Amino acid sequence: MTTLFINAERLLGRLRELGQIGRDGDGRLVRLAGSDADKAGRDAFVSWIRAAGLDIAVDRIGNIFGIWKDRANVDEAPVLLGSHIDSVINAGIYDGCYGVLSGLEAIETLKAAGYAPARPIAVAAFTNEEGVRYAPDMMGSLVYAGGLPVKEALATVGTDGTVLGAELERIGYAGFEEPGFLKPHAYVELHIEQGPILEREGVPIGAVENLQGISWQRVTIDGDANHAGTTPMSMRRDAGHAAARIVTFLRDRARNSNAPTVATVGCMNFEPNAINVIPSRAALTVDLRDPDEQRLQAEEAALAAYLRELAAAEEVTISVERLARFEPVAFDRRIVELVEDAARKRGLASKRMTSGAGHDAQMIARIAPSAMIFVPSIGGISHNPREHTPDADLVAGANILLDVAARLAAQ
Amino acid sequence: MTTLFINAERLLGRLRELGQIGRDGDGRLVRLAGSDADKAGRDAFVSWIRAAGLDIAVDRIGNIFGIWKDRANVDEAPVLLGSHIDSVINAGIYDGCYGVLSGLEAIETLKAAGYAPARPIAVAAFTNEEGVRYAPDMMGSLVYAGGLPVKEALATVGTDGTVLGAELERIGYAGFEEPGFLKPHAYVELHIEQGPILEREGVPIGAVENLQGISWQRVTIDGDANHAGTTPMSMRRDAGHAAARIVTFLRDRARNSNAPTVATVGCMNFEPNAINVIPSRAALTVDLRDPDEQRLQAEEAALAAYLRELAAAEEVTISVERLARFEPVAFDRRIVELVEDAARKRGLASKRMTSGAGHDAQMIARIAPSAMIFVPSIGGISHNPREHTPDADLVAGANILLDVAARLAAQ
Numbered sequence: 001m002t003t004l005f006i007n008a009e010r011l012l013g014r015l016r017e018l019g020q021i022g023r024d025g026d027g028r029l030v031r032l033a034g035s036d037a038d039k040a041g042r043d044a045f046v047s048w049i050r051a052a053g054l055d056i057a058v059d060r061i062g063n064i065f066g067i068w069k070d071r072a073n074v075d076e077a078p079v080l081l082g083s084h085i086d087s088v089i090n091a092g093i094y095d096g097c098y099g100v101l102s103g104l105e106a107i108e109t110l111k112a113a114g115y116a117p118a119r120p121i122a123v124a125a126f127t128n129e130e131g132v133r134y135a136p137d138m139m140g141s142l143v144y145a146g147g148l149p150v151k152e153a154l155a156t157v158g159t160d161g162t163v164l165g166a167e168l169e170r171i172g173y174a175g176f177e178e179p180g181f182l183k184p185h186a187y188v189e190l191h192i193e194q195g196p197i198l199e200r201e202g203v204p205i206g207a208v209e210n211l212q213g214i215s216w217q218r219v220t221i222d223g224d225a226n227h228a229g230t231t232p233m234s235m236r237r238d239a240g241h242a243a244a245r246i247v248t249f250l251r252d253r254a255r256n257s258n259a260p261t262v263a264t265v266g267c268m269n270f271e272p273n274a275i276n277v278i279p280s281r282a283a284l285t286v287d288l289r290d291p292d293e294q295r296l297q298a299e300e301a302a303l304a305a306y307l308r309e310l311a312a313a314e315e316v317t318i319s320v321e322r323l324a325r326f327e328p329v330a331f332d333r334r335i336v337e338l339v340e341d342a343a344r345k346r347g348l349a350s351k352r353m354t355s356g357a358g359h360d361a362q363m364i365a366r367i368a369p370s371a372m373i374f375v376p377s378i379g380g381i382s383h384n385p386r387e388h389t390p391d392a393d394l395v396a397g398a399n400i401l402l403d404v405a406a407r408l409a410a411q
Numbered sequence: 412m413t414t415l416f417i418n419a420e421r422l423l424g425r426l427r428e429l430g431q432i433g434r435d436g437d438g439r440l441v442r443l444a445g446s447d448a449d450k451a452g453r454d455a456f457v458s459w460i461r462a463a464g465l466d467i468a469v470d471r472i473g474n475i476f477g478i479w480k481d482r483a484n485v486d487e488a489p490v491l492l493g494s495h496i497d498s499v500i501n502a503g504i505y506d507g508c509y510g511v512l513s514g515l516e517a518i519e520t521l522k523a524a525g526y527a528p529a530r531p532i533a534v535a536a537f538t539n540e541e542g543v544r545y546a547p548d549m550m551g552s553l554v555y556a557g558g559l560p561v562k563e564a565l566a567t568v569g570t571d572g573t574v575l576g577a578e579l580e581r582i583g584y585a586g587f588e589e590p591g592f593l594k595p596h597a598y599v600e601l602h603i604e605q606g607p608i609l610e611r612e613g614v615p616i617g618a619v620e621n622l623q624g625i626s627w628q629r630v631t632i633d634g635d636a637n638h639a640g641t642t643p644m645s646m647r648r649d650a651g652h653a654a655a656r657i658v659t660f661l662r663d664r665a666r667n668s669n670a671p672t673v674a675t676v677g678c679m680n681f682e683p684n685a686i687n688v689i690p691s692r693a694a695l696t697v698d699l700r701d702p703d704e705q706r707l708q709a710e711e712a713a714l715a716a717y718l719r720e721l722a723a724a725e726e727v728t729i730s731v732e733r734l735a736r737f738e739p740v741a742f743d744r745r746i747v748e749l750v751e752d753a754a755r756k757r758g759l760a761s762k763r764m765t766s767g768a769g770h771d772a773q774m775i776a777r778i779a780p781s782a783m784i785f786v787p788s789i790g791g792i793s794h795n796p797r798e799h800t801p802d803a804d805l806v807a808g809a810n811i812l813l814d815v816a817a818r819l820a821a822q
Contacts, residue, residue: 089683090636132685195641212640216686225501227793228675228698229623230606230767233665235791240676244658251652254644264639265651266688268681272500274543275627275677275696275734276769277794280501282679285686287639323686356641380646382638383688 003346004113006402008395011105015394018044018085018101019093029385031087033128033139034062034158034167041085042173045100045125052108054123057182058175060150061143062127062168065182068107069120077185079117079408080368081106081401082124083360084140088132092387094394098375099190100125102398106405117409119185126360127168133158136216136324141360144179145367184368186335186408189361190401191372192389196380197353204396205350206374207339209331211362212260212291212354215300216324218267218283219246219307222317225272225280240270240279242314249306250286253299261290261299262356291328291354329362332369335404339373342403348396357382373400414757415524417813419806422516426805429455429496429512430504440796442498444539444550445473445569445578452496453584456511456536463519465534468593469586471561472554473538473579476593479518480531488596490528490819491779492517492812493535494771495551499543503798505805509786510601511536513809517816528820530596537771538579544569547627547735552771555590556778595779597746597819600772601812602783603800607791608764615807616761617785618750621741622773623671623702623765626711627734629678629694630657630718634727636683636691651681651690653725660717661697664710672701672710673767702739702765740773743780746815750784753814759807768793784811 021044022037024030031037042064049056049066057065067078083099103123110117126144131137134156136148143153154165154174168174193199198206223239250263264287271281286303290296304320311318336352343350353374355362361370375397378388432455433448435441442448453475460467460477468476478489494510514534521528537555542548545567553559565576565585579585604610609617634650661674675698682692697714701707715731722729747763754761764785766773772783786808789799 088685088688131687135686137687193641194638196643196646214640224792225795226791227605227768228677229625229673229700229769230604230793231673231791232607232671233662233673235607238662238675240679241658241662243679244655244662244676247652247655248659251644251649251655260643262640262642262644264649264687264689265655266639266681266686266690267684268651268654268679268690268693269684270677270679273678273680274499274794275546276542276548276675276698277499277677278675279677279679280795287687289640357638358640377641380637380642381635382641383685384636384691 004109004402006105006109006398011101011398012391012394014048014101015093015097018097028090029087029093030089032133033086034133034164034171038086039171045085048104052104054107057177058173059177059179059181060175061140061153061179062173062175063140063144063179064125065122066104067120067122068111073117073119076119077183078120078122079405080122080124080184080187081405082126083189083191084126084129086128086130088130088383090385092382092384094192094387094389095194095382096129098192098394102190102401105398106402109402110406115406118411119409121405121409122182129360133160134164138358138360138363141363145363146180147363147366150179184364187361187364187368187370188335188401188404189359189372190397191359191374192382193374193377194357194382195377198374198376199378201351203349203351204376204393205343205348205400206353207336207350208355208372208374209336209352210291210354211329211359212289212356213293213296213328214324214326214358215288215296217286218321218323219286220283220319222281223279226278228276228278231278236278237315238278239282239316242310242316243268243282243284245310246284253302259290259295261295263288289356293327326358326362329365331365331371335369335371338404338407339371339400342400346399373397415520415813417516417520417809422512422809423802423805425459425512426504426508429508439501440498440504441500443544444497445544445575445582447582449497450582456496459515463515465518468588469584470588470590470592471586472551472564472590473584473586474551474555474590475536476533477515478531478533479522484528484530487530488594489531489533490816491533491535491595491598492816493537494600494602495537495540497539497541499541499794501796503793503795505603505798505800506605506793507540509603509805513601513812516809517813520813521817526817529822530820532816532820533593540771544571545575549769549771549774552774556774557591558774558777561590595775598772598775598779598781599746599812599815600770600783601808602770602785603793604785604788605793606767606788609785609787610789612762614760614762615787615804616754616759616811617764618747618761619742619766619783619785620747620763621702621739621765622770623700623767624704624707624739625735625737625769626699626707628697629732629734630697631694631730632727633692634690637689639687639689642689647689648726649689650693650727653721653727654679654693654695656721657695664713670701670706672706674699700767704738737769737773740776742776742782746780746782749815749818750782750811753811757810784808
């Protein structure tokens with residue numbers, strides 16, 4: 001077939017329009033799963049699916065699907081494209097949205113060109129990929145892949161005390177389809193890298209062949225509230241100090257290893273959180289990631305051993321709750337090769353790489369051959385308003401998605 | 412004069428009654444300055460002043476006074492007894508309240524005994540001694556002593572965004588007297604030790620001869636929010652990690668010194684405080700105390716030097732705001748000797764000591780000869796529901812306050 005090109009103006013316009021939906025009083029982009037802002041973003045996406053003349057379906061966990069099928073291919077398993085449109089707090093406009101809108105763009109372009117695929121092509125926006133308000137992250141795709149019962153997911157209580165199921169009802173996105181109702185022939189997710197590698201190496205296309213494992217834990221430390229002025233240092237059971245030791249332990253260990261392990265403490269809360277009271281309780285989260293399962297397990301074990309040691313040394317009680325755990329994922333070799341081949345045909349350099357972030361693709365990989373396409377993130381910055389990818393790279397990535405979708409839908 | 416004894420049942424009863432006022436939903440005692448709970452505690456104290464037949468006065472910063480005077484001594488400078496009745500979050504029932512209610516108890520006992528003092532005797536409850544909701548702490552007595560303009564104090568914005576002056580108006584304790592309207596002849600504050608020394612040494616009475624200096628600072632660190640999975644450890648500007656380094660630096664330095672310096676980080680807040688986002692900002696409070704001014708300055712300088720080093724090493728921006736700073740205070744030798752003498756006469760052992768905590772007495776010492784009396788705190792525990800002093804020690808302390816007040820009011 002002749003080379004097709006997506007409508008750059010339409011794609012970039014929608015990306016910017018969606019990026020303005022869900023701004024808070026300070027102008028920060030905050031589209032947390034199940035919120036009013038999320039509803040507004042979903043409504044915009046649904047209106048674009050409708051404008052493209054695709055069928056619309058929403059499943060019980062709120063995943064939204066735009067489906068392009070015809071009488072000839074309706075019985076075939078569809079090629080699924082997608083990502084998510086929920087965001088972190090004070091987010092950039094590309095994370096997730098780029099993959100969803102490019103999936104829709106690819107379908108519209110093929111449709112307009114009169115292309116007749118041998119199988120349906122669908123685009124999906126999965127619920128709560130970020131996991132900021134409701135843990136675990138990648139929840140919508142996890143449920144879709146059968147990794148978490150929908151009933152259990154809907155009962156998840158958020159950081160703000162809300163229940164996801166009730167919030168989805170409230171915003172009108174508790175759908176009727178059973179998660180998994182569309183069994184994909186293949187799944188392809190286009191995403192910004194969210195890391196510095198492609199930009200640093202000047203390569204526009206990343207052919208993502210695997211994804212690192214993720215371990216999320218919440219650590220709670222109980223000590224003794226006491227007067228900051230009259231309690232000798234030697235008589236303290238300071239939960240806040242023990243929490244600080246955990247942060248420095250994780251950082252030093254990750255910094256001093258040659259492995260690609262990353263460790264992050266993103267949440268920290270002290271109680272009673274008063275200037276002149278020694279903290280009686282501290283709670284923090286640990287985000288550990290490594291592309292190698294053995295190494296990830298070794299890091300988890302090292303942390304557990306350190307916590308036992310610390311609890312004894314500081315005379316504090318430490319409890320650990322596992323919030324999420326995903327093994328590293330290997331993507332489908334054939335699709336990765338299709339990505340490289342499409343890049344080659346368009347004269348674009350590509351590079352095989354590992355995804356440092358978690359993505360819906362790692363969940364869908366459980367039920368269908370899957371892979372991802374990355375485009376550069378300037379400075380590797382993401383989960384930040386300064387998240388940026390040049391328009392030319394955004395358009396190039398969407399064209400590669402178009403080619404790969406067409407190839408996958410041809411057989 | 413014959414030895415008088417305070418009414419133990421009345422004092423202990425009021426102490427427990429006041430200790431039940433301001434319990435939150437979890438049963439925690441939380442009587443923060445200017446809150447509804449503070450109002451309820453103030454109302455109870457005022458009703459007891461009225462029951463005792465004393466004059467009631469409230470000044471512009473909300474300090475409450477119960478004044479016992481007669482035609483004969485009305486022109487003399489009064490002996491002032493007092494402390495505070497506001498509390499920390501999840502407090503015990505003794506801190507502050509014991510000194511206030513014992514002051515009232517001493518006056519009632521002298522009054523009932525027909526004692527005719529040469530000068531008025533008054534009891535004061537100073538506003539916002541704890542400084543949990545509004546900084547600095549000891550605010551009411553600081554303003555009373557002329558150390559902070561009342562207008563400025565009333566404009567203080569609290570941790571919850573409220574303004575102290577508006578809150579005092581709201582709860583009906585924005586009085587009309589100018590702070591300092593009563594110029595004390597002497598000031599005596601009875602208080603629980605809030606430290607372990609008296610209990611450990613089995614001494615019932617502490618004759619407090621000085622008070623350590625206090626330095627409060629807020630440290631704010633700005634780094635870079637970034638994705639927890641894709642940002643190599645070497646490329647991070649992690650504000651949360653830098654904050655943890657400050658906590659461990661202060662702790663290690665204080666632990667490893669032979670000086671009585673204490674260092675506490677009581678408040679810690681991360682932004683955006685999300686599991687998978689590297690903290691872009693961390694704010695923490697530093698509480699440094701030492702009885703020696705030179706040493707306290709040296710500790711402040713050491714922290715400042717470390718912050719410069721840390722900012723450079725971690726590529727973060729660190730700003731410091733001074734919240735409060737008080738030099739060590741030496742109390743009035745003559746009053747300290749009166750305390751020792753009164754203890755001797757009652758057959759009680761006493762010990763000269765340094766106050767590890769800040770108290771209203773350090774402020775009133777600026778305008779009148781002042782001293783403090785300590786009683787044991789079991790386990791040194793304070794700012795905690797387990798704060799406890801045996802009844803016998805509470806009664807003994809109140810009787811010493813009675814004797815010292817009578818002696819001071821006799822001339």
